[in-house]
Amino acid sequence: MNQHASINRRDFLASAAGLTLALTIAPERFTGMDEAMADTPLSPNAWLTISPDGAITVVSPAAEMGQGTFTTIPAIIAEELDADWSKVKPIFPPTWDEKKYGNPEYGMNFQTSASASIRGYFKPARLAGAQARRVLLDAVAAKWNVPVGELSTEPSTVVHKTSGRRIGYGEIAAFARAPAELPKIEEKDLKDPASFRLIGQHVPRVEVPLKVTGAAKYGMDVQVPGMVYAAVLQSPYPGGSPETVDDKAARQVPGITDVVKLPEGVGVIGNTVEGTQAAKNLLKVTWSSNAIGAHLDSERALEEFAAIGRDKSRDGVAYAKEGDAKGAMAGAAKVYRGEYRTRYVYHAQMEPMNATASVSPDGKSAEIWTGTQAASGLLNEVAKLLQTERAKITLNQHFLGGGYGRRGAHETVLDSVRLAKAVGKPVKLIWSREDDIAFGKFRPMTAHYIEAGLDPKGKVVAWHHRVVAESVIAYVSGDPTPRQDRIVMKGSPIPQYPIANKLAEHVIERRGARVSPWRGVGNGHNAFAVESFIDEMAKDQGKDPITFRLELSEGVPRMQTLLRAVAEMSDWKRKREGTAVGVATMVKDDTLSAGVAEVSVDRATGKIKVHNVWCAIDAGIAVQPRNLAAQTEGSIIYGLGHVLREKIVIKDGRVLQSNYTDYEVARMSDVPNIEIKVVSTNNPPTGAGEDGLPVLAGAVGNAIASLTGVRLHELPFAPDRVRGALGA
Amino acid sequence: MVAFTVNGQRHEVGVDGNTPLLWVLREHLKLTGTKFGCGIASCGACTVHIDGQATRSCAMPVSLVAGKAVTTIEGLSPDGSHPLQKAWIAEQVPQCGYCQSGQIMQAAELLTHNKNPSRAEIVEHMDGNICRCGTYLKIISAIQRAAREG
Numbered sequence: 001m002n003q004h005a006s007i008n009r010r011d012f013l014a015s016a017a018g019l020t021l022a023l024t025i026a027p028e029r030f031t032g033m034d035e036a037m038a039d040t041p042l043s044p045n046a047w048l049t050i051s052p053d054g055a056i057t058v059v060s061p062a063a064e065m066g067q068g069t070f071t072t073i074p075a076i077i078a079e080e081l082d083a084d085w086s087k088v089k090p091i092f093p094p095t096w097d098e099k100k101y102g103n104p105e106y107g108m109n110f111q112t113s114a115s116a117s118i119r120g121y122f123k124p125a126r127l128a129g130a131q132a133r134r135v136l137l138d139a140v141a142a143k144w145n146v147p148v149g150e151l152s153t154e155p156s157t158v159v160h161k162t163s164g165r166r167i168g169y170g171e172i173a174a175f176a177r178a179p180a181e182l183p184k185i186e187e188k189d190l191k192d193p194a195s196f197r198l199i200g201q202h203v204p205r206v207e208v209p210l211k212v213t214g215a216a217k218y219g220m221d222v223q224v225p226g227m228v229y230a231a232v233l234q235s236p237y238p239g240g241s242p243e244t245v246d247d248k249a250a251r252q253v254p255g256i257t258d259v260v261k262l263p264e265g266v267g268v269i270g271n272t273v274e275g276t277q278a279a280k281n282l283l284k285v286t287w288s289s290n291a292i293g294a295h296l297d298s299e300r301a302l303e304e305f306a307a308i309g310r311d312k313s314r315d316g317v318a319y320a321k322e323g324d325a326k327g328a329m330a331g332a333a334k335v336y337r338g339e340y341r342t343r344y345v346y347h348a349q350m351e352p353m354n355a356t357a358s359v360s361p362d363g364k365s366a367e368i369w370t371g372t373q374a375a376s377g378l379l380n381e382v383a384k385l386l387q388t389e390r391a392k393i394t395l396n397q398h399f400l401g402g403g404y405g406r407r408g409a410h411e412t413v414l415d416s417v418r419l420a421k422a423v424g425k426p427v428k429l430i431w432s433r434e435d436d437i438a439f440g441k442f443r444p445m446t447a448h449y450i451e452a453g454l455d456p457k458g459k460v461v462a463w464h465h466r467v468v469a470e471s472v473i474a475y476v477s478g479d480p481t482p483r484q485d486r487i488v489m490k491g492s493p494i495p496q497y498p499i500a501n502k503l504a505e506h507v508i509e510r511r512g513a514r515v516s517p518w519r520g521v522g523n524g525h526n527a528f529a530v531e532s533f534i535d536e537m538a539k540d541q542g543k544d545p546i547t548f549r550l551e552l553s554e555g556v557p558r559m560q561t562l563l564r565a566v567a568e569m570s571d572w573k574r575k576r577e578g579t580a581v582g583v584a585t586m587v588k589d590d591t592l593s594a595g596v597a598e599v600s601v602d603r604a605t606g607k608i609k610v611h612n613v614w615c616a617i618d619a620g621i622a623v624q625p626r627n628l629a630a631q632t633e634g635s636i637i638y639g640l641g642h643v644l645r646e647k648i649v650i651k652d653g654r655v656l657q658s659n660y661t662d663y664e665v666a667r668m669s670d671v672p673n674i675e676i677k678v679v680s681t682n683n684p685p686t687g688a689g690e691d692g693l694p695v696l697a698g699a700v701g702n703a704i705a706s707l708t709g710v711r712l713h714e715l716p717f718a719p720d721r722v723r724g725a726l727g728a
Numbered sequence: 729m730v731a732f733t734v735n736g737q738r739h740e741v742g743v744d745g746n747t748p749l750l751w752v753l754r755e756h757l758k759l760t761g762t763k764f765g766c767g768i769a770s771c772g773a774c775t776v777h778i779d780g781q782a783t784r785s786c787a788m789p790v791s792l793v794a795g796k797a798v799t800t801i802e803g804l805s806p807d808g809s810h811p812l813q814k815a816w817i818a819e820q821v822p823q824c825g826y827c828q829s830g831q832i833m834q835a836a837e838l839l840t841h842n843k844n845p846s847r848a849e850i851v852e853h854m855d856g857n858i859c860r861c862g863t864y865l866k867i868i869s870a871i872q873r874a875a876r877e878g
Contacts, residue, residue, distance in 0.1 A: 065823075065824050066823030066824030066825065066861045067823070204820060205820060208817055208820060208822050209808060210825075211822035211825030212808060212812075212813040212816040212817060212821075212822065212828060213761065213804075213808040214759070214760070214762070214800065214801035214802050218826060220760070220764060221760035223758060229755075254744070272747070273751045273755055274751050277767075349860055350763070350824065350827045350858065351765075351826045352764065400824060401763070401824050401825070402824045402826060402861065403824070404860075430764070433765065433766040433767055433768070433771075434767075626820070630820065631823075633865060634823055634861045634863060635862065636862065637862025638860065638861070638862045659767075659768055660770040660771050661768070661770050665860060667856075667858060667864075668850075668855050668868070669851050669852075669855045671862075671865060673865075674865060
């Protein structure tokens with residue numbers, strides 16, 4: 001390729017990347033460029049590039065944290081492009097341009113959470129693939145001078161049946177160029193699902209081979225020339241700032257070069273990880289204590305939350321409201337009441353929080369290396385911190401060593417930027433596991449008060465669920481104005497149980513804890529409370545728990561299908577020796593699941609053993625059924641820890657747990673046999689990364705109640721509590 | 729100066745003898761496949777082999793490795809073709825993947841001593857390795873597959 005061509009190629013690539021689905025006017029016309037274009041890649045639109053050798057790079061805008069979207073989104077595009085999947089190489093976005101690649105579920109932001117990626121990208125990805133295919137077809141039709149209607153595609157090949165001619169996508173890329181005006185594609189132009197080759201099949205995840213050789217790169221693995229290391233001692237409670245800093249001992253550690261005050265911490269800079277970690281622990285810092293979180297005592301607060309739950313004179317923020325729940329309750333023939341509690345729980349993602357940053361000498365540009373669930377938020381936050389334009393911030397996205405909601409927050413990113421700016425070198429900031437817990441952000445602890453009213457025939461006609469908890473939305477946004485909290489309250493509307501009069505309200509408490517979305521968000525605690533309560537009603541009514549739920553879910557056939565599925569999978573009616581089964585359901589953003597757990601309990605120790613879990617899930621069209629099952633299974637195991645043991649206790653604002661030794665997540669020996677049934681239905685695909693978790697706690701608690709007659713009202717079902725409840 | 733071999737290659741590193749092997753491997757030798765998870769030998773993400781024995785590198789002072797042979801995930805096989813690596817792909821074990829280097833190194837030690845481990849033996853051997861994504865059942869299947877297919 002001559003010099004002239006290579007320059008033009010750069011120009012072309014820059015412009016081609018500007019083509020979008022929405023933009024139908026070409027950025028530029030390339031006249032007299034046909035020769036120069038030979039052997040250059042073709043970008044039919046912003047989502048993909050085809051090389052003359054047939055290789056296809058496809059943009060996958062979501063973070064990859066184990067949920068598989070790095071494969072699934074390109075597979076959806078490849079499906080409509082009719083690409084040979086073996087030729088497809090997913091890439092993270094070449095530019096963080098929300099207009100091109102943002103998730104419509106998040107107002108076109110780069111945000112990977114709440115299982116919203118396939119929900120948000122399914123349609124745009126299909127349209128993008130179909131549009132690119134049309135560009136190829138049009139180019140071939142023009143070249144061969146045949147009507148485009150006579151052309152069809154086979155994987156990565158355009159075929160003209162009448163003449164028997166065939167041409168590969170790579171060969172097309174060698175001569176074709178994106179048209180001045182991109183073809184408009186509508187839903188009717190998309191493939192008939194009956195002809196799907198990738199959607200609904202098993203496409204092995206593309207990054208898995210990298211994850212068995214150590215080659216996959218996480219933020220923790222970043223090495224930048226000239227970088228130094230940092231550790232940060234953060235305020236032990238939110239909002240505390242360093243007042244006095246005694247760094248004499250810290251500076252004695254070999255290799256320590258700088259100690260830097262931060263808004264909510266003190267940073268130590270040095271030339272080794274181990275040196276900075278050791279030095280950080282030698283800092284003596286006093287913290288401002290006027291922050292509300294400095295006084296939090298979680299044990300006392302939870303008692304207070306429970307009392308607030310019972311006090312119906314205090315209204316909460318309504319999250320779900322149908323009919324007149326209070327009026328119907330007052331007129332009910334019979335009213336049931338129940339109370340449940342859950343504790344702060346920690347993400348415990350395997351990769352502790354970390355980030356690497358480099359800041360330009362003028363302090364107005366920065367480059368970041370990390371793994372984030374919220375690229376848009378990260379870029380905006382860094383630009384705001386440096387008081388600069390966002391275009392001057394570069395983000396290098398990496399694989400995430402676990403997300404679960406934790407990597408939507410960017411403390412290490414912002415501190416690494418501050419420190420890099422302070423010392424004038426790239427800084428790699430690593431939190432220790434102890435830091436990661438002490439400065440963790442937790443699913444809020446909750447107290448639930450539920451009432452249900454029945455008419456004289458025993459039909460549930462009124463439902464009132466009060467959730468007393470801090471607001472994650474208020475914490476994350478920094479705006480304490482009470483409003484609907486879709487993190488805490490998700491799962492409370494219970495559409496699987498159409499009850500005429502319903503009220504789910506969030507009584508918002510402010511205690512100053514760092515709170516966060518967690519895997520399964522509000523469904524985790526809400527489904528525990530709701531499904532425990534439903535079982536208590538069923539028992540009082542003398543009804544089988546599944547039969548009772550089938551009655552309650554009358555009119556919601558998707559849920560009834562799942563209930564019948566788990567009844568069959570678990571052989572629900574079978575008599576068991578020493579074990580019992582319990583059932584629970586959940587609905588989260590139009591994904592439905594039902595689960596049955598089989599458990600036993602050692603009455604002497606109070607230790608619960610979960611033997612089997614059967615779960616059926618309906619997330620609409622199952623785009624990748626095998627991965628969907630793996631996600632459901634994984635989320636059940638993630639949830640198992642918080643059913644059995646996980647609990648964060650906060651005293652005087654300080655987190656009392658310190659590592660995996662006293663924050664005990666599920667290990668292999670805890671894990672039951674798990675059987676997942678993926679029920680693919682002809683509905684738009686919805687979330688599937690966390691939908692086994694919410695049913696587990698209710699199913700286990702209900703099984704324990706069935707086995708022992710004792711109802712456990714609080715998570716976790718720790719052995720000492722279980723023993724106490726059983727009166728052993 | 730501490731001298732030892734890593735994946736068959738001799739290294740001399742000039743670090744304090746108390747430095748955990750983990751940081752020597754990751755930050756000095758740039759072998760980042762071995763992961764930092766907890767720093768107290770409680771999660772297994774940092775598992776490597778020292779003279780064939782699965783060891784938590786985060787709690788192993790480098791001075792104690794002098795003269796020994798260290799194998800990391802990068803050196804388990806030249807091209808990712810160890811039976812466990814192939815089985816891990818076939819079973820699609822990893823989700824986030826961060827713990828999997830340690831899981832594979834831990835499992836490799838098991839298969840060295842026990843060609844056909846029972847499920848109970850697998851669980852006992854692997855119980856010190858945490859996977860927060862919850863891939864334990866896939867790990868069991870993959871170890872069984874590797875034992876079967878060799």
